[in-house]
Amino acid sequence: MVAMPAQSRKMRGEDPLPALDPILEDDTVDSSVATRRQLVKRLADVICIPSSQLTPQERHMAGDVLVELLRDADIELREGVAKRIVMLNEAPRTILVILAKDDIRVAKHILENSLSLTDSDLIQISKTVSSEHRKVIAHRRKLSDSVVDSLVQFLEDDVVTVLLKNMGASFSETALQRILTISRNETHFIPLLNRREELRPSHGLTMFWWADGPTRKKILARFGVSRSVLQESCADLFPRAAADGWQDAGVRKALQFVERRQRNRAAIARNEHGGLEQVIEAAAENGLDPHLTEEISYMSGVKPATGAQILTDEGGEGIAVLCKSTGLKREMVEKLWAALRRPAMDEAGEVHPSLRRVIEAYDSISTDKAQTVLRYWNWSLTSSLNKDVLRYIRDGVIPREEEHGAAAITAALVFGHRR
Template sequence: MAGLSIDQKSDLPPVAPIVLDASLKDVDDNAVRRQLAKRLADVICIPASQLTPQERHMAGDVLVELLRSADADIRESVAKRLVMLNEAPRTILVILAKDEIRIARYILEESRSLTDSDLIQISRKVSGAHRAVIAKRRKVSDAVVDALVEFLEEDVVEALLKNREANFSETAIQRILTVSRNHQPYVGLLAKRDELRPSHGLTMFWWASTENRKKILHRFAVTRSVLQESCSDLFPKAAADGWSDAGVRKALQFIERRQRNRAAIARSEFEGLEEAINTAEIHGLTRKLTEEISYMAGIKPATGAQILTDKGGEAIAILCKAPGLKREYIEKLWRALKRPLHDLDGSIHPSLARVMETYDVISTDKAQTVLRYWNWSLTASLNADVLRYIKNGVIPREEEFGAAAITAALVFSHRD
């Protein structure tokens, strides 16, 4: 039988070429990739007694490269696997911590292998959702808190303030305190923090809500008995020197027991503080009367003006209680300020009732502490430089000008 020539056509049907389904190929590749990622993660998780650090890091290096092109499900499975491992290579953890939030969450919430340096670096390169998770970690150092607070994201800051194991530096507290002037939730949360100092709390009072003012006064309206006892012998010595040292004079004025200024009363055209307030009730509160009342009450006119223009009014209760004015003088000042005494139904106006309640619940000694602190903090550092900061709406640095300067700038530059 003659063979077929190369040019002749066969009667056999043509054979179709074998083509692999691309989707099946992808499935196979993903299956292998998933298994390889799992094996590498398993190797990394082997106890230190059974695996050298060198081999662990080699496995980590291979896994890092694999994860760069792996799908989200594989990356998530690796994150779940490595999160509780103390010896997990930090390079992998940092990569996963910067991943999309559903993957990063596992690392950011639980990993104890991430250092403060890692968390600071991560926080500056991720989304607000990532930072919110970091803020809820079991322990957050002050350095990490500083980095998170830089962004001033409300949910992140509030999460930090609610986190009892987050540590706040003075820098972070001051930053949050400043923005709390326009965000009331921060005030209530700050008032609960152990890091909050009297300078912070009694400064926040000026823009705090009614409920937050109660919390602040309850916490920071304290007696000064220890201060008074420890410094009692210095008053006659300073007086003998003619109060020539301004710093000593301001400090002892804060500590002193007696609230009313006898020298100011002796110089005044009024017989006393009560007569000045009676006059204001009849004729209205003028600038001159404000100055007279302030001086006789033992405070500077700037402090007195701040108190008497306080919209909430609780500060007026402090002004009356500290120098021993009777309760009726709150109503007299209220009338002098032309504020409503009664509601439409004839009952005492809620604002005045609230101020009366503040007067009733605070002791004279504690009211003196608050009033003296306000006077010291609002006026002790009012020099030309600080006034320039206030005019420009800038908060001065505490290390350069002191806490009083910051209080004055925050309060006097605040606008409702």
């Protein structure tokens, strides 16, 4: 069966076939080439016939023959066919896949626009084509998480950038974790990651540590939330856990995250300086040493590893979170800054931009939300620090979440980061 001429189709009141690319109509070439082109044209015509007039079997047979002809055809002819069949819902997938793996000039029409390609097709194609092909796939209006996984595994900068900007792409935990890991050095991914709806607190509050100032502000605004529902839900469990002597380490760590009170009264009671403010004043006068860092950490209700991460962070916004969550006044932010021996004034006699940014972070977050962030940091950075995770950190390896949990990944990413 061959396609009916367009004129006879119009006489029968039927829609004309899509117009062919002019290259397929050019008969001013060598006779054998012209014959091939005409045959390709006729086969393409057959493939384009509506399903009401053509059986699927005949369409696929025509497609099989067309595939063989296209293997040795010139690029203009292949591109012409790609343009012709790209919008057909019933185009044989075999020919679509072959054209999708072709030269990018041909493949781009299929890869970006064809609705007939399945997720399986796109995954299989992405593994055998160039970065330029994968970038075109990344532009598709809709991409499932399985296709995104396949594209992200190559960690190609331009492809990942397009995917993160594509709001029609769906990201799995695996893909986000891959990008989060490389964002430690490829920091231009951080603002793009922070715009993704799929981003979890574990992602955002982890990449905080290598984000710039403006992005840190957005991360704190997004993930600094109230824990009121958690607190109300678990309120009756605190006295029960206390009656048990806090024997279950997992319960103890989880309830420490939920607890309303931030300062550690026991640590304050045994401190030689008297209180948290007094320790910070001593540090401002004499400088912050490891002993004072530990004391500030314990009194603030966090582990020394968490306190050290906050107090040695170059950006300083973590100091704002620490001070706000523990009820310290703004002047204590400045005293901690002085304890770190960081400049408070610039050459013009104005507040140093870095200190100003930290004070703005302090002013912009509520005590309750700051406590959420601080407690999440403490839980995620220290709750999974067993010997296996410490070995991963030492070796620069990221543990698997299904084996060690999200907190272990956070600890490995943060403590294993080398600027």
